[in-house]
Amino acid sequence: MATSAPSSSGGGPDPNSTNLRPPSSSYDWSGVAHGCTRKLGMKICGFLQKNNNLDEKSRIVTNEQPTSNERDPQFRRTETDFSNLFARDLLPAKNGEEPTMQFLLEVVDILTNYVRKTFDRTTKVLDFHHPHQLLEGMEGFNLELSDQPESLEQILVDCRDTLKYGVRTGHPRFFNQLSTGLDIIGLAGEWLTSTANTxxxxxxxxxxxxxxxxxxxxxxxxxxxxxxxxxxxxxxxxxxxxxxxxxxxxxxxxxxxxxxxxxxxxxxxxxxxxxxxxxxxxxxxxxxxxxxxxxxxxxxxxxxxxxxxxxxxxxxxxxxxxxxxxxxxxxxxxxxxxxxxxxxxxxxxxxxxxxxxxxxxxxxxxxxxxxxxxxxxxxxxxxxxxxxxxxxxxxxxxxxxxxxxxxxxxxxxxxxxxxxxxxxxxxxxxxxxxxxxxxxxxxxxxDIFKFWLMWKAKGTEGFERHIDRCLELSEYLYNKIRTREGYQMVFEGESLRGLPDGDERRQRLHKVAPKIKSMMMESGTTMVGYQPQGNKVNFFRMVISNPAAMHSDIDFLIDEIERLGQDL
Amino acid sequence: MATSAPSSSGGGPDPNSTNLRPPSSSYDWSGVAHGCTRKLGMKICGFLQKNNNLDEKSRIVTNEQPTSNERDPQFRRTETDFSNLFARDLLPAKNGEEPTMQFLLEVVDILTNYVRKTFDRTTKVLDFHHPHQLLEGMEGFNLELSDQPESLEQILVDCRDTLKYGVRTGHPRFFNQLSTGLDIIGLAGEWLTSTANTxxxxxxxxxxxxxxxxxxxxxxxxxxxxxxxxxxxxxxxxxxxxxxxxxxxxxxxxxxxxxxxxxxxxxxxxxxxxxxxxxxxxxxxxxxxxxxxxxxxxxxxxxxxxxxxxxxxxxxxxxxxxxxxxxxxxxxxxxxxxxxxxxxxxxxxxxxxxxxxxxxxxxxxxxxxxxxxxxxxxxxxxxxxxxxxxxxxxxxxxxxxxxxxxxxxxxxxxxxxxxxxxxxxxxxxxxxxxxxxxxxxxxxxxDIFKFWLMWKAKGTEGFERHIDRCLELSEYLYNKIRTREGYQMVFEGESLRGLPDGDERRQRLHKVAPKIKSMMMESGTTMVGYQPQGNKVNFFRMVISNPAAMHSDIDFLIDEIERLGQDL
Incomplete structure (x- = not known):
């Protein structure tokens, strides 16, 4: 999945070509925007621009097409060399518009690739490293701050590294926290929120x-x-x-x-x-x-x-x-x-x-x-x-x-x-x-905009469907676990694996979840939290709120816990 | 400025063409990314992908070029009709990758246009409307939430409208709050933060x-x-x-x-x-x-x-x-x-x-x-x-x-x-x-990433330069004001405009700043806050922290206050 071009992406250069970027490729940045919302978009874009112009006092609500001099300038990707560019070259710097746009588009490229891989089950949930390893500087990823600025090229590398060594909380097999998932509308809402910065x-x-x-x-x-x-x-x-x-x-x-x-x-x-x-x-x-x-x-x-x-x-x-x-x-x-x-x-x-x-x-x-x-x-x-x-x-x-x-x-x-x-x-x-x-x-x-936008985009009924689905999945998990050898429901459990109940068994059992969790993080295949509660030994807490999780991910988790725990 | 194409954007379709989006325009999304960081980018992209693949255990740190099957799929802009697409069609939906990418790129287009205009002095700081006006639904901008989902086309319109009726806190003439400005590196940091969502x-x-x-x-x-x-x-x-x-x-x-x-x-x-x-x-x-x-x-x-x-x-x-x-x-x-x-x-x-x-x-x-x-x-x-x-x-x-x-x-x-x-x-x-x-x-x-990234990108010395510049600008403002007829420094002021000091004069003076501020917001040209303090009448508080502000913006503000107040 990570290497195949989606069939909906249409024709064009061979995705398997080693020529990563044909020199002739060009991109009409603002034109695309107009094209994509062509029913409403044109009117509104034209209106927005007119209205934002101080010289233009009247309000334009008619259906007129934007005329040529109202158009946004077109941005096309250029072969920008970020190694000689610095933060000081970006807006509000003089002539900062072009490098600013190129830099932001480059960042977006990193982010959209990350989004795509987040939903790809062949991608790891995390690539675990201990604090001392990251602090020592993984393969040039230097966390220390200095007096001198870094080039924008290095900043882009820092962005990639930050994502690389992080945890994909939106991955379909991330069950570790009550907050999971990566909602695309919510994400767009956050991007807008930070752009509005108020x-x-x-x-x-x-x-x-x-x-x-x-x-x-x-x-x-x-x-x-x-x-x-x-x-x-x-x-x-x-x-x-x-x-x-x-x-x-x-x-x-x-x-x-x-x-x-x-x-x-x-x-x-x-x-x-x-x-x-x-x-x-x-x-x-x-x-x-x-x-x-x-x-x-x-x-x-x-x-x-x-x-x-x-x-x-x-x-x-x-x-x-x-x-x-x-x-x-x-x-x-x-x-x-x-x-x-x-x-x-x-x-x-x-x-x-x-x-x-x-x-x-x-x-x-x-x-x-x-x-x-x-x-x-x-x-x-x-x-x-x-x-x-x-x-x-x-x-x-x-x-x-x-x-x-x-x-x-x-x-x-x-x-x-x-x-x-x-x-x-x-x-x-x-x-x-x-x-x-x-x-x-x-x-x-x-904090409101992303939520408001999601509500608009899903409707109350969309949230309802998501909630019902989460509860259906947890019922599925419950039924799987209770009939499966080697697992024990926290609520109903009796003796496990034939060991007589008692302090020794409890002490041994208490260590199982932390060990499995440790191996799980090292292998990076899935994540789920554990804890003791009251007089109960350490147990796994399955959280289902991730919109990306399917029945097969629940099955995977159960199998994976068993696989990781088989030698304990 | 809003209508001219930057000279650095190179050749390509005529920006003044009324054909907003040539059907033949296409865009190699991932290819561009590789091109832009071509020194480090290629190695790192290839590395990231290999390493994220669960089947690939070994760590790749050599200089090898990515081979064809390690490449990201290529995304090209298609004539996406968002009017028939909904949130449920985006990832994690089956075949959701393509609409997800198109939708996010469309949002980014809206945001980059907003960023560009934020720094454009011919753009208003705000387009003021009273609460009841916005609540009534400005030109179809409906804030109410409903049970049914909206199409992605409408969601994109909502995004545009949200920005349109907001306040450009990064505008060079926004002096209203202690937090002003729109730092591009910080913005990129926030976009990444919300994508990582942890x-x-x-x-x-x-x-x-x-x-x-x-x-x-x-x-x-x-x-x-x-x-x-x-x-x-x-x-x-x-x-x-x-x-x-x-x-x-x-x-x-x-x-x-x-x-x-x-x-x-x-x-x-x-x-x-x-x-x-x-x-x-x-x-x-x-x-x-x-x-x-x-x-x-x-x-x-x-x-x-x-x-x-x-x-x-x-x-x-x-x-x-x-x-x-x-x-x-x-x-x-x-x-x-x-x-x-x-x-x-x-x-x-x-x-x-x-x-x-x-x-x-x-x-x-x-x-x-x-x-x-x-x-x-x-x-x-x-x-x-x-x-x-x-x-x-x-x-x-x-x-x-x-x-x-x-x-x-x-x-x-x-x-x-x-x-x-x-x-x-x-x-x-x-x-x-x-x-x-x-x-x-x-x-x-x-909250840390955007700050860390800005520190990396500017260095301590970049922050130092920004601070020194802000203080230099406020000294400039101070000297302008103290010698200018019609203004009075809060610290040093004596009688103004010849009126004898006294309760009546104070009462009248107290109303000046709110009136000017009101007109300022209606005209949308600049924004600065006012307040009384102790026994002092309402006065303007000039905040200088905006990296986009220049001497001419200070001059503009002083003139604008005078212009708005001339008939009081």
Missing amino acids: NMFTYEIAPVFVLMEQITLRKMRELVGWPVGEGDGIFSPGGAISNMYSVMVARYKHYPEIKTKGMAAAPRLVLFTSEHSHYSIKKASAALGFGTENLILLSTDERGRVIPADLEAKVIAVKQKGYVPMFVNATAGSTVYGAFDPINEIADICEKYDMWLHVDGAWGGGLLMSKKHRHKLNGIERANSVTWNPHKMMGVPLQCSAILVRERGLLQGCNSMCAGYLFQPDKQYDITYDTGDKAIQCGRHV | NMFTYEIAPVFVLMEQITLRKMRELVGWPVGEGDGIFSPGGAISNMYSVMVARYKHYPEIKTKGMAAAPRLVLFTSEHSHYSIKKASAALGFGTENLILLSTDERGRVIPADLEAKVIAVKQKGYVPMFVNATAGSTVYGAFDPINEIADICEKYDMWLHVDGAWGGGLLMSKKHRHKLNGIERANSVTWNPHKMMGVPLQCSAILVRERGLLQGCNSMCAGYLFQPDKQYDITYDTGDKAIQCGRHV
């Missing part, structure tokens, strides 16, 4: 992105089930920060005076979360000044789901000590087991004892897109706040995480500091669109 | 990026002046989070028990910062449970620099009340005035009273790159922690912010929660390279 804090400099965020958040709240999508929210740099927001907002709702007077102004406040929940709740309890001892872990059943009676018992015990139970996190899709806590039962207890209910759906939130599977989150509409990471199960490129809050105004109240230099009250537009004062960040990266 | 939390899935971060942080610490670059640090999602880290780490150093027991375990702790400092210090004091009342604002001189005697007096007063002064933030480059607090004098006081010294160099940290200007940060080597945002004065694309900590182990101690599923102690590599347990985030975006 900041979400004000409508002033991110008008389109701010509105996209608002529309998308409302849509997500509708899916959560809040009436007409009411409420508030913001995209944050990852689920841990989103979860931190939930604790901050809950605290502000219950004890707004903490903002000015500190934790000393409140009684001892207690938070609750599952023993299987993500560690970010613990990080938040430490960072925000509650202390990890005031985060109480809830017991779970054999599938890793919180036992509601345990929550109520612990709430009562806390109250008897004179402390205040304030916040409960229910996990929708736990990090290791993928367990869904019973939200409705937990919500009943939260209402009874006046506690904030947060649902951490960083991983499982995507199921809200699926009519078939969203029942796993029944009761989520009763939550006061929800974390939902489209960069996990929905395959949006990292980072893309939302914190949704049911009550409007709390995010603003909690975080607002009214910086005069950014959020001037006397602006000419409606400043309620400025988002910066809701955030704990000042500058905020544009 | 996560900084473990070496396992980001080996190269983790090492780049380590090397770059050490280099930054060397520039701060810590012996042999010792210490610790991490890249965070912006300066506000970096500043938050500094407070967290300081608290952990002084009262490690707060991590487990909460703020109740410590006496009342007090933080100090300039009245001119960035509002993120205040946000941190609220979020982390100190309370904003326990953040004491320090008085400044007429240039906005902290008065050390005021700090000492306030520390003594706090101690007399029985509270504990714990943390001082000194600002190196304040947000509005660009003031540098006297770090050495502040450090003396911090040492005397055993307080943590943080330097917020989010804006001014870049001056450490300049032999000529780094004296403004004298004493920074005595800081316990430093915030430094390369995405500000150094022109790295957003987001790129580092928190540097002098003492090793504190970040880890403060934030570590030892999640077993990520940071397994029984991995096959040296797990001290895993960075995730230092962070308050779990997943962490790769």
